[in-house]
Amino acid sequence: MNDTLKTIMNRKSVRKFSDKTISPEDIKTILQAGMSGPSCVNSRCWSFVVVRDKDKLLQMADANVRYADPLRGAALGILVCGDLSRTEFFANAREFWAIDGAIAAQNMILAAESLGIGSCWLGTWPVEERVANQAALFDLPEHIVPHSVIALGYPADDVPPGPRPGRPEWDADRVHWETW
Amino acid sequence: MNDTLKTIMNRKSVRKFSDKTISPEDIKTILQAGMSGPSCVNSRCWSFVVVRDKDKLLQMADANVRYADPLRGAALGILVCGDLSRTEFFANAREFWAIDGAIAAQNMILAAESLGIGSCWLGTWPVEERVANQAALFDLPEHIVPHSVIALGYPADDVPPGPRPGRPEWDADRVHWETW
Numbered sequence: 001m002n003d004t005l006k007t008i009m010n011r012k013s014v015r016k017f018s019d020k021t022i023s024p025e026d027i028k029t030i031l032q033a034g035m036s037g038p039s040c041v042n043s044r045c046w047s048f049v050v051v052r053d054k055d056k057l058l059q060m061a062d063a064n065v066r067y068a069d070p071l072r073g074a075a076l077g078i079l080v081c082g083d084l085s086r087t088e089f090f091a092n093a094r095e096f097w098a099i100d101g102a103i104a105a106q107n108m109i110l111a112a113e114s115l116g117i118g119s120c121w122l123g124t125w126p127v128e129e130r131v132a133n134q135a136a137l138f139d140l141p142e143h144i145v146p147h148s149v150i151a152l153g154y155p156a157d158d159v160p161p162g163p164r165p166g167r168p169e170w171d172a173d174r175v176h177w178e179t180w
Numbered sequence: 181m182n183d184t185l186k187t188i189m190n191r192k193s194v195r196k197f198s199d200k201t202i203s204p205e206d207i208k209t210i211l212q213a214g215m216s217g218p219s220c221v222n223s224r225c226w227s228f229v230v231v232r233d234k235d236k237l238l239q240m241a242d243a244n245v246r247y248a249d250p251l252r253g254a255a256l257g258i259l260v261c262g263d264l265s266r267t268e269f270f271a272n273a274r275e276f277w278a279i280d281g282a283i284a285a286q287n288m289i290l291a292a293e294s295l296g297i298g299s300c301w302l303g304t305w306p307v308e309e310r311v312a313n314q315a316a317l318f319d320l321p322e323h324i325v326p327h328s329v330i331a332l333g334y335p336a337d338d339v340p341p342g343p344r345p346g347r348p349e350w351d352a353d354r355v356h357w358e359t360w
Contacts, residue, residue: 008213011217114184170215176227
């Protein structure tokens with residue numbers, strides 16, 4: 001298995017982080033990975049709000065309402081947003097912005113994993129309350145739509161390395177050959 | 181730069197493929213990568229229809245209406261679907277199925293890239309006509325929603341190896357630090 005496959009198959013959500021900070025170089029690499037996915041007609045219709053401030057991370061966790069505790073101990077939070085102003089000039093891009101945001105977020109999660117940095121994806125869009133809260137917290141312009149929050153950090157000492165037990169899983173019943 | 185980062189940063193959409201087929205082992209690896217991403221409360225709410233039959237690939241291209249020509253010369257097409265029956269038992273999973281499908285698709289694209297296999301993402305959901313066409317073509321049950329089509333194959337001889345010129349791109353104006 002090559003290293004990329006190992007990264008993909010071994011990734012698991014990490015919810016407890018150590019105090020170690022993430023270097024500016026690694027933050028830039030993670031963001032650049034986010035910018036390297038496909039997007040509809042190359043509209044690149046996303047923006048990223050990068051948060052290291054501990055108080056702001058707590059506020060982001062509150063804004064996401066539920067399941068957002070990993071952010072409270074994270075070294076870094078990235079709010080992935082869709083930039084709808086970038087979809088105006090491209091047919092169909094507005095329809096696909098949410099998919100393009102997910103591609104960017106998954107690329108960042110895998111880039112982080114390859115650097116030994118754990119992550120947890122916190123769903124925001126399309127839950128209206130979470131979207132409204134994050135938009136208010138960051139005073140976002142109307143064309144910028146909160147999509148997802150990624151909590152990042154080095155795994156805490158008691159997070160075992162390697163994949164989750166039972167991973168990688170193979171669900172044969174989820175694969176259909178040629179026809180349904 | 182580690183191998184995972186190279187895979188992420190070098191990936192480009194490939195629209196012209198050689199006649200070389202993809203081995204069953206590699207197809208399974210690609211699908212397993214699709215199953216290795218995070219999903220909302222681990223609902224794993226996707227299904228994959230895997231198509232190698234040339235006539236069916238042409239029909240899939242017609243069903244996706246526009247921009248689907250890469251599928252006509254592909255060795256493999258994967259219709260990524262959301263399985264809404266798997267979201268019934270999990271709070272919020274229904275809201276996030278479209279994001280979970282995108283995560284699965286991007287994992288498969290990166291797994292393929294790491295194996296030297298090119299791909300092109302063809303958007304389906306949420307364009308109603310495309311969703312309806314693919315559902316009709318495969319006679320899908322109502323709880324299975326077409327999400328995206330991935331065309332895969334070894335790149336044609338005249339597709340230059342390596343990243344697209346200008347890649348990886350870094351859009352500094354798309355990154356906001358601590359505040360918008």
